[in-house]
Amino acid sequence: MSAEVRIAVAARLFDVEATRTRDALIGALETERDANVAAALLGGLGRRGEERVTGPATRWLGDAAAGTSAAYALGAAGTRAAAGVLRTAANDPALPGRTRAAVAKAIGQAGRWDAVWLLLPLLDDGDGQVRAGAVDGLEALVDHGLRPWERRSVARALVAHLAADPHTVWKTHNALIGLAEALPGLRRTADRTPSADVRAAALSLLDTYTDKALVPM
Numbered sequence: 001m002s003a004e005v006r007i008a009v010a011a012r013l014f015d016v017e018a019t020r021t022r023d024a025l026i027g028a029l030e031t032e033r034d035a036n037v038a039a040a041l042l043g044g045l046g047r048r049g050e051e052r053v054t055g056p057a058t059r060w061l062g063d064a065a066a067g068t069s070a071a072y073a074l075g076a077a078g079t080r081a082a083a084g085v086l087r088t089a090a091n092d093p094a095l096p097g098r099t100r101a102a103v104a105k106a107i108g109q110a111g112r113w114d115a116v117w118l119l120l121p122l123l124d125d126g127d128g129q130v131r132a133g134a135v136d137g138l139e140a141l142v143d144h145g146l147r148p149w150e151r152r153s154v155a156r157a158l159v160a161h162l163a164a165d166p167h168t169v170w171k172t173h174n175a176l177i178g179l180a181e182a183l184p185g186l187r188r189t190a191d192r193t194p195s196a197d198v199r200a201a202a203l204s205l206l207d208t209y210t211d212k213a214l215v216p217m
Contacts, residue, residue, distance in 0.1 A: 006032075007040045014044035022050065029056045035065035042066060046073030054082045061089055067099035075106025083112050090118055100125075101133025108137025115141055116150045123161045132168050135161065139175035152181045159185035163198055173201040183209060 001009075010028065013021050022045075029041040038060050045053045046069070054077050057070040071089070074082040089095055089103045104122050107115050115137070122134035138154060146154060159182050162172045176182050183206065190202040 003034045003037050006034070006037045010037070010041055010044060014048065022048075026050070026052050029053065032056075035060070035063050038063070039066040039069040042069040042073040046076040049076050049078065051077045051079050051082075053077050054079050054085070057082070058085050061085065061099065061103075062095060064096055064099075067096060068102035071099060071102035071106045074103075075110040078110055083110060086110070087114075087118060090122060097127040097129035100127065101129040101136075104130060104133035105136040105140065108140035111141060111144050116146070116154060120153065120157050123157055123165075128165075128167050131161075131165055132171060135168050135171050135175050139171075142175055142178055151179060155179045155182035156185060158182065159189060162186075162201060163189050163193055163195070166195065166197070169195075169197045169201050173205060176205055177208065180209065 006028070010025060013025060016022075025041060025045060029038065029045065032038045032041060038056070042053060042057055042060065046057075050073075053073040057073040057077070058081075060066040060070040061074070063070070071086070074086050086103050086107050090100060090107060092100070095103070100122075104119055107118055119134045119137045119141070122130055122137075125131050125134070135158070138158060141150075142154065155176070158172055158176050158179070162169060162176070165172070176186075186202045186205050190199050190206065193199050193202070
């Protein structure tokens with residue numbers, strides 16, 4: 001059976017609730033050798049939050065074709081073992097930048113207790129894809145609800161990143177939505193930045209807060 005056919009068959013089975021079907025998909029992933037098929041299996045099983053992907057996903061994480069799907073599946077699995085793999089992978093220079101970016105996003109989506117502190121340093125990573133992935137991960141955490149003691153640190157870091165990284169201005173803008181703690185820094189950024197894009201993003205965020213009671217002084 002060709003890789004294309006295996007992918008098509010798997011796609012038809014992902015939404016089947018039967019335990020035997022899920023077991024068969026896991027078994028197929030365990031023995032798969034084609035990276036594209038593995039990526040499809042990891043993505044589909046990841047969408048179902050299948051915990052048993054942890055082992056195969058860990059093995060495929062270093063693959064250029066399947067690595068991003070493996071990262072997604074690990075984040076969706078939510079197991080302690082998967083979280084440990086993601087922590088290590090976030091700073092693994094041997095992994096492609098796009099895979100580390102997917103790892104960062106998965107860390108944010110998984111939302112474990114240390115996710116903020118794993119992602120903030122990645123905003124200064126030398127690889128632009130990783131920085132963008134860190135912003136995606138932080139946006140997921142903001143959307144899910146940060147802990148009170150995390151909000152100010154995330155706000156400060158994202159405001160600084162807004163001004164520092166011209167490649168992620170609007171992505172960072174989106175991550176800052178809902179963080180009232182960012183408003184003082186956004187005012188300073190809007191006043192001082194030489195970048196029209198950064199100023200527009202900062203002003204857009206400031207405009208969303210018309211109720212002065214929401215603005216921290």
